[in-house]
Amino acid sequence: MNMPLQSQTLEHTGHPARTRQPGPCGLHLVLAVLMAGWISMAGSAQSDGQDVPRLEAKCLDRLKPVDRQAIDSITGWKLPEIPGTIKWYNQGDLEIDSLDGKVIVIQSWTNGHSAARRMPLKVHKILSDVEDDDLVLLALHTPADGSKLEAFLERAEIPMPIMLDRKGTYCDALGVYRQPVNIVVDRNGVVRGGGIKATALPDVVKMLLAEERDPDAEVRQLPTEDPMDKVEFPEFKDRISNARDLRGRRAPDMWVDEWLTPTPNADNKVVVLDFWATWCPPCRASIPHMNTLSQKFANDVCAVGLSDERESNFEQGLRKHNLKARDFKYSLALDPNKRMKDAFQIRGIPHVVVISSDWIVRWQGHPMNLSESILNQIVTANQDLASRGGRPGPKPRWNKG
Structure with a gap:
């Protein structure tokens, strides 16, 4: 699991990071037969669910790394049950069991902007030549702009059942x-992939329709309990005055425009x-302390100094204060658009955020107040977390808790 820190490429996948040139998703997804050049025999993959052939990377849309990882984490598992909180349009309530033996395409969308609101009609048109009673198309409206859906449907016709997921549970x-992404499900009710290019979707659907349902197939459901929930982290109650207090909550997605050191x-x-920033005296004064923490906990901590300065200003600031890259024993990155700073609503620097590997904020404050003792408590709990492993499947983003 973990936060991917990336620039041009990914060291690994996990919670989201964005850069100017996102790296490849690193997937080698294949299906079991050759069809229209979209399928290969490179093998199959398994994420503790059913061992199923996977879609080849060239037939997949380019998604944010976190979106691609989320789809990959559910591939091979049984399609989750539709919760009772779903509101249906163009169709009475459906249950997954009623769709046994069907090939299902779920297209997510929202009516909030033009590109997204066209997705259901686009998918319907793309698959219009696939004439098979065993194909079911479902449009899943996300919570975004859900309150406007009924008004939208009064003036637009969507020729498929619509699920409004008001709470984001599904x-x-x-x-x-x-x-917006698509999710494809085979006749056994197993998710076979998603985020498929429009040009490849018809061939993928035809391939799944050509497969026979296996009533004896072992279809695994995602577990509902997360062993990581039982890990106890220390809690810190000191007042946070110059940033949004996110302790105990999921951290915002990681955004990096440029890495100045190796990823x-x-x-x-x-x-x-x-x-921090080069122009900030307290920030510069904290560098030796940050170096000490980074070196002492080198095996368990990934320390990152993130400045919102532009590269030219950052380099000028280093020269002005006689700082060099070798003076930092931790990673350096730039976020001149202040995405991360704004996400934490930071009003004064320096400000340090400590995040465990499940991407939950555990500590915030001035770097000089982050003692070895405090960091050691968090590291110890995180080692327990890492040893347990997490519940497979996507990490919640609409309901972060």
Whole structure:
């Protein structure tokens, strides 16, 4: 699991990071037969669910790494049950069991902007030549702009059943977030992939329709209990005055515009994110302390100094204060658009955020107040977390808790 820290490529996949040139998703997804050049025999993959052939990477849309990982994490598992909180349009309530033996395409969408609101009609048109009574198309409306859906449907006709997921429960179960994606399910009720290119979708659907349902197939359901929920982290109650207090809550997605040092690997590590700038005297004064923490906990901590300066200003600031890259024993990155700073609503720097490997904020405050004792408590709990492993499947993003 973990936060992917990336620039041009990914060291690993996990919670989201964005850069100017996102790297490849690293997937080698294949299906069991050759069809229209979209399928290969490179093998199959398994994420503790059913061992199923996977879609080849070239037939997949380019998604944010976190979106691709979410879809990949549900592939091979049984399609989750549709929760009772779903509101249906163009169709009475459906249950997954009633769709046994069908091939299902679920298209996520929202009526909030033009590109997304066209997705159901686009998928319907793309698959219009696939004439088979065993094909079921479902449009899953995300919570975004859900309150406007009924008004939208008064002036637009969507020729398929629509699910309005007002609370985001089903979207979280499927790994669906704000970017519209499709999810394909085979006759055994197993998710076979998603985020498929429009040009490849008809061939993928035809291939799934050509497969026979196997009544003896072992179809595994995602477990509902997460062993990581039982890990106890220390709690800190000190007042946070210059940023949004997110302790105990999921951290915002990680955004990095440019890495100034080699891309770090945060696998199963605690992330110490230091918001700073070269022009800030207290920030510069904290560098030796940050170096000490980074070196002492080198095996368990990924420390990152994140500045919102532009590269030219950052380099000028380093020269002005006689700082060099070798003076930092931790990673450095730039976010000139202040995405991360704004996400934490930071009003003063330096400000450090400590995030465990399940991407929950565990500590916030001035870097000089982050003692070795505090960090050691968090690291110890995180080691327990890493040893347990997490519940497979997508991590919730609509209901972060």
